[in-house]
Amino acid sequence: MLRTVEMRWFKRGEIPAVMNQWFKQGCPGEVLGEAETRTDWYLQPIAPCDDLNIKFRQGRIEVKWREKQLTTVDLDSQGEGIIEQWVKWLCEAESLQDFCPQDSAWVAVEKARSQRQWELSADAFCNVELTQLKVKDQNWWTFGLESTGDAESLSEIAQAVSQTCPERFTPADAAAYPYWLTHKIC
Numbered sequence: 001m002l003r004t005v006e007m008r009w010f011k012r013g014e015i016p017a018v019m020n021q022w023f024k025q026g027c028p029g030e031v032l033g034e035a036e037t038r039t040d041w042y043l044q045p046i047a048p049c050d051d052l053n054i055k056f057r058q059g060r061i062e063v064k065w066r067e068k069q070l071t072t073v074d075l076d077s078q079g080e081g082i083i084e085q086w087v088k089w090l091c092e093a094e095s096l097q098d099f100c101p102q103d104s105a106w107v108a109v110e111k112a113r114s115q116r117q118w119e120l121s122a123d124a125f126c127n128v129e130l131t132q133l134k135v136k137d138q139n140w141w142t143f144g145l146e147s148t149g150d151a152e153s154l155s156e157i158a159q160a161v162s163q164t165c166p167e168r169f170t171p172a173d174a175a176a177y178p179y180w181l182t183h184k185i186c
Contacts, residue, residue, distance in 0.1 A: 002088045005070065005154045007081040008144035009173040010180045015132050015141040018166045023130045026164050028157075029116030032127065037112045041096055042177065044105040044186050050179040056106070061091040066176065070151045075162035079169035083151045083158075084176060107181060110134040118157055124149035126157050135185055142180075143167070 043054040053064040070083045096106065113131040120126060126147035133140040145161070147154045175183075 002148070003067075004086050004088065004146050004148055005151050006084055006086055006144065006146045006176070007073070007154065007158055007174070008142055008176055009079075009081065009169040010133075010140055010142045010175055010184065011167075011169075011173055012138070012140055014139055015130065016167065019130065019141075019143075022164065022166050023114060023116070027116055027128060027130075028160055028164075029118045029126075029128050032115040032117040035112060035114040037110075039108050039110050041106045041108055042181055044107050045178070045182055048182045050176065050182065053176070053178045055177075056093065056096045059092065059094060061093050063089045063091070066178075071155070072171075073155050073158050075158060075169070077168070078162040078165055080171055080174070081158060081169060082174045083154055085151070086176075107135060107186060109181075120147065120149040120153050124153070126154060128157075128161060135181075138185065140180075140184075143169070 038058065041056040045052070051066040055062050065087050067085045067087055070085055072080055072082050074080050111131050111133055113129060116128045118126045118128070124147070126145055126149060129142070129144045129146070131142050133142060145154060145158055147157070
């Protein structure tokens with residue numbers, strides 16, 4: 001089990017060139033490996049449930065449960081975001097078919113993801129992510145921060161990132177994957 005605090009925003013369309021350039025050269029944090037492309041499969045909720053996220057990624061099922069929304073962070077001229085606390089469990093599965101019935105509803109989300117990382121302490125870090133998404137023939141992109149530290153540390157990192165980030169994020173952009181999939185996609 002892994003407990004994290006997170007902030008995320010979604011925008012329709014392609015990642016703006018200025019945002020890509022900033023993430024590569026101006027975003028704080030160390031580059032975390034090469035950019036990766038993959039398809040994650042999300043279980044489509046039967047009823048809207050913004051607190052639960054189930055996905056199949058690279059040979060395992062990931063279950064995330066939002067324990068609580070902690071606080072809203074004002075990012076000055078760059079908008080605002082919501083810090084949420086999540087718990088994640090992992091289960092090995094060779095294929096999606098090994099794990100679930102044939103008739104279950106899964107949504108394919110194609111991702112091209114780049115990450116940077118801040119080390120907060122010897123046992124805590126924050127990943128900063130910029131990802132291009134394609135789902136149901138729609139292009140979206142997401143910018144997110146995920147930390148194994150506390151909400152205060154994440155808020156400080158969000159403030160630091162917002163000082164140079166060229167994109168403004170509104171409260172309407174702030175969402176976790178379950179909300180985005182349920183209310184914007186499915």
